[in-house]
Amino acid sequence: MKDFDSLVGIWNAQKTTPKLDYKEIITQYKTSRNKLSIKITRELLAMAIAMAIIAYLALKVEFSLWTSQLGLLIIFSCGVYFITIQMINLKRIAHSNTLFDKPQDHIRFIKKFRAQRHTQHTTNYKIYSATLTLGTALYFIELAYHLGTVYVLLAGVITLFWFSIYYFYFLKKYVATENEKFEEMIADLERLDLQFRDIEE
Amino acid sequence: MSEKEQAFQEIFKANSKKIYHLCLGYTCDSDVANDLLQETFLKVWQNLDKFRNQSMISTWIYRIAVNTCLTYLKKEKRAGKDELTPNIIENRAEEVSEKNEQVETLYKCIAQLDENERIIITMVMDEIPYPEIAEVSGISEGNLRVKIHRIKHKLTELYNQHERL
Numbered sequence: 251m252k253d254f255d256s257l258v259g260i261w262n263a264q265k266t267t268p269k270l271d272y273k274e275i276i277t278q279y280k281t282s283r284n285k286l287s288i289k290i291t292r293e294l295l296a297m298a299i300a301m302a303i304i305a306y307l308a309l310k311v312e313f314s315l316w317t318s319q320l321g322l323l324i325i326f327s328c329g330v331y332f333i334t335i336q337m338i339n340l341k342r343i344a345h346s347n348t349l350f351d352k353p354q355d356h357i358r359f360i361k362k363f364r365a366q367r368h369t370q371h372t373t374n375y376k377i378y379s380a381t382l383t384l385g386t387a388l389y390f391i392e393l394a395y396h397l398g399t400v401y402v403l404l405a406g407v408i409t410l411f412w413f414s415i416y417y418f419y420f421l422k423k424y425v426a427t428e429n430e431k432f433e434e435m436i437a438d439l440e441r442l443d444l445q446f447r448d449i450e451e
Numbered sequence: 452m453s454e455k456e457q458a459f460q461e462i463f464k465a466n467s468k469k470i471y472h473l474c475l476g477y478t479c480d481s482d483v484a485n486d487l488l489q490e491t492f493l494k495v496w497q498n499l500d501k502f503r504n505q506s507m508i509s510t511w512i513y514r515i516a517v518n519t520c521l522t523y524l525k526k527e528k529r530a531g532k533d534e535l536t537p538n539i540i541e542n543r544a545e546e547v548s549e550k551n552e553q554v555e556t557l558y559k560c561i562a563q564l565d566e567n568e569r570i571i572i573t574m575v576m577d578e579i580p581y582p583e584i585a586e587v588s589g590i591s592e593g594n595l596r597v598k599i600h601r602i603k604h605k606l607t608e609l610y611n612q613h614e615r616l
Contacts (some may be wrong), residue, residue: 257452261576268471352589356518445567
């Protein structure tokens with residue numbers, strides 16, 4: 251039979267030490283900071299190219315129908331939305347200082363952040379896809395006059411097919427997996443929150 | 452070496468072992484504990500300037516470590532509550548002695564506690580003053596004392612049960 255003091259004795263005698271050096275941490279920090287910068291730059295560059303092409307089309311090509319310009323404007327807005335959301339998320343992750351909060355507050359922040367991410371990945375993404383489809387459809391109206399109905403119908407069918415596959419299969423599967431993951435995570439966080447609640451005992 | 456690096460080296464030297472024990476007690480896996488330790492000190496390095504003049508820097512580091520451990524949820528389930536992962540066993544198999552077996556049993560028992568209990572008891576065993584534990588865990592000191600009393604009793608019972616097996 252051992253008492254608690256004996257357990258403390260065992261604890262103090264342990265030889266477990268971290269396999270980590272302070273220099274590794276500094277190197278790791280510099281590497282991850284570079285990775286984050288590269289990621290941001292790459293995403294910004296890709297979106298800037300796409301938006302420049304759209305802006306060029308909208309300004310240089312003489313469209314005979316207003317629907318084309320509106321379509322391009324909608325697609326352009328979708329691009330702005332995408333890049334803004336990406337930037338907000340990256341900034342929030344990089345500057346999150348809730349690690350210094352009390353555990354309960356940190357858990358609450360994580361729960362809120364997960365819920366926001368879930369909304370972004372599901373509801374907002376549906377609206378984003380629908381708006382992008384609307385923009386593309388409006389742009390196709392004028393194309394029909396120039397390329398002929400057959401080509402436009404073909405392009406329309408391919409686009410519609412892709413959006414249907416995406417919406418009814420990939421998005422549904424993604425949402426289901428996300429839901430399962432979030433529910434499990436929220437349950438874990440709630441359990442932890444309960445453990446740390448300063449209740450009168 | 453810059454002044455910041457020197458300060459960080461000193462802070463790492465003074466706190467890393469205890470923080471590692473906290474992470475190991477929480478996860479029961481030496482690799483994961485090292486990862487959590489790294490994540491904790493990454494945050495320390497990142498925010499060092501803000502806390503350079505604070506007297507209780509260890510409290511602040513513990514707070515980061517606790518939150519980092521708590522955020523580590525998904526993989527925690529794999530560690531199980533009553534089994535040591537092969538990792539920790541392998542790492543200690545080098546030198547099988549009675550002392551090592553006792554340490555192993557102790558970690559096995561800590562793994563059976565609730566998450567907050569694991570965190571609190573590792574701090575108690577590392578002789579962190581109660582007001583500091585209360586500050587880190589966000590639990591009032593009076594409430595903490597009651598909790599600690601219960602956890603001590605629970606852990607001692609678990610350990611003695613294991614020894615009888």
